[in-house]
Amino acid sequence: MSVHKEVKRITTHTVQEMKNRGEKVAMLTAYDYSMATIVDAAGMDIILVGDSASNVMAGHETTLPITLDQMIYHASSVVRAAKRALVVVDLPFGTYQGNSKEALNSAIRIMKESGAHAVKIEGGIEIAESVSRILTAGIPVMGHLGLTPQSIYKFGTYTVRAKEEAEAAKLREDALKLQELGCFAVVLEKIPAQLAKEVSESLDIPTIGIGAGQHCDGQVLVIHDLLGINKGFKPRFLRQYANLYDVMHGAIGNYVSDVKAREFPNEKEQY
Numbered sequence: 001m002s003v004h005k006e007v008k009r010i011t012t013h014t015v016q017e018m019k020n021r022g023e024k025v026a027m028l029t030a031y032d033y034s035m036a037t038i039v040d041a042a043g044m045d046i047i048l049v050g051d052s053a054s055n056v057m058a059g060h061e062t063t064l065p066i067t068l069d070q071m072i073y074h075a076s077s078v079v080r081a082a083k084r085a086l087v088v089v090d091l092p093f094g095t096y097q098g099n100s101k102e103a104l105n106s107a108i109r110i111m112k113e114s115g116a117h118a119v120k121i122e123g124g125i126e127i128a129e130s131v132s133r134i135l136t137a138g139i140p141v142m143g144h145l146g147l148t149p150q151s152i153y154k155f156g157t158y159t160v161r162a163k164e165e166a167e168a169a170k171l172r173e174d175a176l177k178l179q180e181l182g183c184f185a186v187v188l189e190k191i192p193a194q195l196a197k198e199v200s201e202s203l204d205i206p207t208i209g210i211g212a213g214q215h216c217d218g219q220v221l222v223i224h225d226l227l228g229i230n231k232g233f234k235p236r237f238l239r240q241y242a243n244l245y246d247v248m249h250g251a252i253g254n255y256v257s258d259v260k261a262r263e264f265p266n267e268k269e270q271y
């Protein structure tokens with residue numbers, strides 16, 4: 001036992017208790033040690049090592065190219081920083097669909113090699129077998145319904161999902177199915193607020209929304225979007241809490257100018 005005082009870790013059970021008592025769940029992505037240290041210190045409940053790393057860290061157009069090894073690298077860095085937050089890791093495209101044994105192996109690799117606490121998987125009834133098999137191994141699973149970006153080439157655009165009743169009905173069923181299988185929470189991405197409200201009320205487990213309105217049990221954003229680092233990206237659901245692009249561009253530009261003008265380093269900044 002350590003003699004140092006340690007903060008109490010958020011668990012999947014803590015997150016369920018939050019829903020039970022009506023406290024909203026705060027979730028944000030992080031992909032590296034330094035950012036995750038700040039996110040954890042700021043009181044985040046859940047840190048998501050999202051496959052959005054493919055976009056914001058690697059510069060790909062979609063989330064499809066990122067590999068399991070790359071996700072494990074990001075996740076292990078975040079785990080070393082997170083003292084309080086629950087760390088959830090996206091299973092990347094091609095590591096779980098249509099093959100529950102491969103899904104289990106992928107989830108086990110994430111848990112074993114990164115030290116994360118849970119995995120997230122996109123999809124409903126079609127991935128039920130994979131979800132079950134991962135849960136059977138004692139690995140907590142977060143679901144993800146609505147705009148599931150790994151299916152972008154099926155959808156064609158990033159517009160809001162489940163506006164038509166047929167897709168809304170399937171989403172309601174999928175959400176119930178994920179809960180029945182034993183998922184501890186489910187992300188609802190870019191669906192009408194009214195549908196997200198109905199799903200949140202019908203489920204016992206918490207819903208975490210992104211572009212899914214104010215009635216979800218929690219919210220999630222991509223950290224680069226929240227901080228305004230990702231200058232071109234400003235969808236309607238996003239609230240930018242800072243403009244770090246301009247702050248960083250200004251600071252870095254000043255450094256370039258100072259070097260060119262021989263103003264950095266000065267006499268006090270040398271040995």
Ligand SMILES: Nc1nc(=O)c2c([nH]1)NC[C@@H]1CN(c3ccc(C(=O)N[C@@H](CCC(=O)O)C(=O)O)cc3)CN21
Nearest residue numbers: 052055056063149157158159222225230233234235236
């Ligand atoms: N930086 C970043 N933020 C995210 O929220 C995010 C990622 N990357 N990568 C993975 C997925 C993809 N998501 C996305 C991607 C694009 C839009 C988007 O462009 N939305 C625009 C246009 C939609 C349209 O085509 O009609 C919008 O105005 O909402 C939204 C969510 C959410 N995730």
Ligand SMILES: CC(C)C(=O)C(=O)O
Nearest residue numbers: 029050051052187220
């Ligand atoms: C946007 C969130 C939910 C996500 O899946 C990601 O960042 O990859």
Ligand SMILES: [Mg+2]
Nearest residue numbers: 050051052090
């Ligand atoms: Mg994702």
